[in-house]
Amino acid sequence: MAGILDGLKSLGLGNLENSDLFAEDEPKKESAVERPVAKKAVNKVKESDLIFDKEFKCPVCDKKFTAKIMKSGRVRLVSTDDDLRPKYDGIDSQKYDIILCEHCGYAALGKSFPTVLSSQVKLIKDNICSSVKLTKYVDPIYTYEQAAERYKLALACALVKKAKSSEKALICLKSAWLFRGQLEEMEAAGEDKKKLDSIRARENEYLENAYKGFLVAREKENTPIAGMDSVTLDYLLARLAYRFGDNDCAIKLIGGILVTTCSERIKDRARELKDTIMAEKKNK
Numbered sequence: 337m338a339g340i341l342d343g344l345k346s347l348g349l350g351n352l353e354n355s356d357l358f359a360e361d362e363p364k365k366e367s368a369v370e371r372p373v374a375k376k377a378v379n380k381v382k383e384s385d386l387i388f389d390k391e392f393k394c395p396v397c398d399k400k401f402t403a404k405i406m407k408s409g410r411v412r413l414v415s416t417d418d419d420l421r422p423k424y425d426g427i428d429s430q431k432y433d434i435i436l437c438e439h440c441g442y443a444a445l446g447k448s449f450p451t452v453l454s455s456q457v458k459l460i461k462d463n464i465c466s467s468v469k470l471t472k473y474v475d476p477i478y479t480y481e482q483a484a485e486r487y488k489l490a491l492a493c494a495l496v497k498k499a500k501s502s503e504k505a506l507i508c509l510k511s512a513w514l515f516r517g518q519l520e521e522m523e524a525a526g527e528d529k530k531k532l533d534s535i536r537a538r539e540n541e542y543l544e545n546a547y548k549g550f551l552v553a554r555e556k557e558n559t560p561i562a563g564m565d566s567v568t569l570d571y572l573l574a575r576l577a578y579r580f581g582d583n584d585c586a587i588k589l590i591g592g593i594l595v596t597t598c599s600e601r602i603k604d605r606a607r608e609l610k611d612t613i614m615a616e617k618k619n620k
């Protein structure tokens with residue numbers, strides 16, 4: 337478990353490196369912002385044209401700052417991976433999903449950023465703001481390294497504010513998707529195998545933590561969980577179960593999906609996964 341929190345030391349938060357991410361849970365409920373929706377195609381889009389600087393007020397230190405946000409009305413959804421990761425033309429949306437206060441180091445996913453209780457503000461101030469060392473960004477876009485740093489801080493904040501398992505699991509899932517995006521970019525650039533393997537290992541590690549966290553959330557929390565209805569969550573869990581060799585769990589979850597009333601799209605994906613598992617079983 338320490339693995340995914342490795343590297344916090346360079347941000348001044350080394351004391352959090354050995355924390356158990358899903359050890360404690362304190363559910364909190366608040367409102368949220370809608371997720372981006374895909375729109376019309378544009379020819380050869382530039383990442384910098386698909387983002388803008390948005391002003392936020394930090395709920396922890398009360399100061400104003402800007403963060404780069406994806407223009408949800410300008411992007412075109414190209415495809416969705418098996419584990420529901422969206423892929424847009426010209427931009428990796430994961431890079432722009434974390435809001436980070438450049439003054440105090442408080443970071444969270446856009447949806448949860450404004451919703452901190454006063455008790456959580458204190459925890460963040462005591463455990464993050466007092467020791468965090470932030471990097472200054474000057475690039476017109478967020479690089480993968482910068483985005484990974486933002487996710488790491490968001491995970492550290494979620495940990496110290498005792499966020500729900502679903503919030504921590506979603507940060508892990510999106511971190512894994514971020515590494516996958518980086519991997520795709522590195523593969524296209526012809527990076528050497530060693531570097532690719534290390535990023536692939538990071539993706540896997542975060543994905544496994546997302547799997548564990550969402551399993552806990554499914555037991556303890558009410559839907560929607562991390563913005564997902566129960567069928568979508570079960571499908572995601574089935575995918576992750578399959579990825580981590582827990583085929584019995586995957587089959588059980590798929591069975592549940594196939595007998596509920598839900599979209600045919602998700603049922604088709606579930607059937608496809610079931611066929612894959614069955615075919616593999618046969619070939620053994």
Ligand SMILES: [Zn+2]
Nearest residue numbers: 394397437440
């Ligand atoms: Zn702040």
